[in-house]
Amino acid sequence: MTTHTTTAPSGLTHAREMLWAALEARDETAAASAVFDAHDAGATAEELLLDVIGPVQARVGGEWAAGRIGVAQEHAATAIQDRVIAALAHRDPRRRPSAARGVRPESGAAPRRVTVACVDGEWHSLPARLLAEVLRGRGFLVDYLGAHVPTPHLIAHLHQNGADAVALSASLPVRLPTAHAAVTAVQAIGLPVLVGGAAFGPDGQYALLLGADGWAPDARAAASLLAGGLRRPEGFPPDPGRELPHLSDQEYTLITRGRTELIRRVLTALEDTVPAMASYTERQRERTAEDIAHIVDFLAASLYADDAELFTRFVTWTAGILRARGVPDHALVAALDLLAAAQYDFPRARAHLLAGRSALVRDPAPTDPGRRP
Structure with a gap:
């Protein structure tokens, strides 16, 4: 799909460099300034979330993998990023991306409500948090449930509060069995499920295996799928909770x-x-x-x-x-x-x-x- 970027790439590159330097120094004030300065210069919230904060978080993980930072520093950087996201969400709403991107299928129709959650056992919540904020910026009503949501609690929430669709995130393939249980349970109460995250494979092949109603490689693609209404793609299994013969x-x-x-x-x-x-x-x-x-x-x-x-x-x-x-x-x-x-x-x-x-x-x-x- 086409990426709607309005800010010059050099501006976003500078913001990424400043944010990375702030995280290296564990300086939350500087991290917020790096993002807010770019916001004030005209970058949209969506660009900052997906083209600045997301890539910098990937770099944090890469530095940990290379042994150049420790687990504690990785956790500190992630915590700062999470607080910057929260602060960005409460800035001037007029700077949010337009909500009129297909979210309301008919004039006067209510915004779609989406529940976003990490599957049971999944603690890497930042990708789901980014998706939730992108959806809010595009005019969806979002219930963001955060990390490690046991399936019974997810279903109870949906019964009590309702939703038009559910977006589930998982970063680790070891969460595939619990993701399967969550997909099955949500579909059993009549709701479509979109899944995303590294757990589902480079091309989303495990989303197909588990019978999800859709898969998205990133938050922009997920938002577009949800805006158009989830439809079961050709080749996806027709019956929720199907058995895996192997x-x-x-x-x-x-x-x-x-x-x-x-x-x-x-x-x-x-x-x-x-x-x-x-x-x-x-x-x-x-x-x-x-x-x-x-x-x-x-x-x-x-x-x-x-x-x-x-x-x-x-x-x-x-x-x-x-x-x-x-x-x-x-x-x-x-x-x-x-x-x-x-x-x-x-x-x-x-x-x-x-x-x-x-x-x-x-x-x-x-x-x-x-x-x-």
């Missing part, structure tokens, strides 16, 4: 149920396989256990989606993260081998693990699966 082999269920024991067994075996672990501090052991847990969780997600590529993207990305922190590739390969050995009765899981190992050995360059700290 789950009948029980591999996903058995691995998730045995997750804790599996992590413990692999961690114990890894100590014998990687001699350097003998000198690990307690904190290093905890980090290693966390890494193994992430591997198991992404393996489960790839089994749920029946897509080994989901797992290989995670493995190659993780290898880059660990290298930036001084952990050699052979430690990750050893963990994958131990997991494969433990999955001797699970042919799909072994195939996904083998694909991940092969991708790591063949191409050590990391790719981002949408996972952040």
Whole structure:
């Protein structure tokens, strides 16, 4: 779709640079000034949200992945960004983008009401927050529920307050099962569901798998889809809550149920396989256990989606993260081998693990699966 940008690219570039410098210094006042100065110079709120704040947040994640900033600094930057978004939302409403962009299908019709939420377990709320503000700027009535919304609470909210459509966000593929439950539950009460976020794959293929009524790669595309009214695209399954036939082999269920024991067994075996672990501090052991847990969780997600590529993207990305922190590739390969050995009765899981190992050995360059700290 066409991006409606009215501000000169150089102005937005300068705003991004000033905002990044402010976040590096953890200076909330300077961060607000960077955005508000651009606003006063004529940038629309939508441009600032999607062409300044969004890209800078992506840079924050990239700096964390490269090991140049820590988790605490990443969290501080995100908190500042969230407060700047809130402050921008309460500036002069006359500077908002026009609300007349197809939101009201007929003259005098009421604005559409959209509920925006992150799926259960998803704490990366900034993408959903950006969407909510873009929708408000285009004239929608928006209920923004924030991060980690359990599906029963989402359904209760919809019963109590109503909506014309629901937009669900998920950044991590490990949230696909809970996203599926949310999509199914919302459709069961008669509402269409639009999904977005890195969890649903580079081209939204997992949105199709889970039976969502639509997928958008970004907030502008989402706003346009909602303005036109969600229609079930050709190829999307007609029945909410359809079964996924590949789950009948029980591999996903058995691995998730045995997750804790599996992590413990692999961690114990890894100590014998990687001699350097003998000198690990307690904190290093905890980090290693966390890494193994992430591997198991992404393996489960790839089994749920029946897509080994989901797992290989995670493995190659993780290898880059660990290298930036001084952990050699052979430690990750050893963990994958131990997991494969433990999955001797699970042919799909072994195939996904083998694909991940092969991708790591063949191409050590990391790719981002949408996972952040």
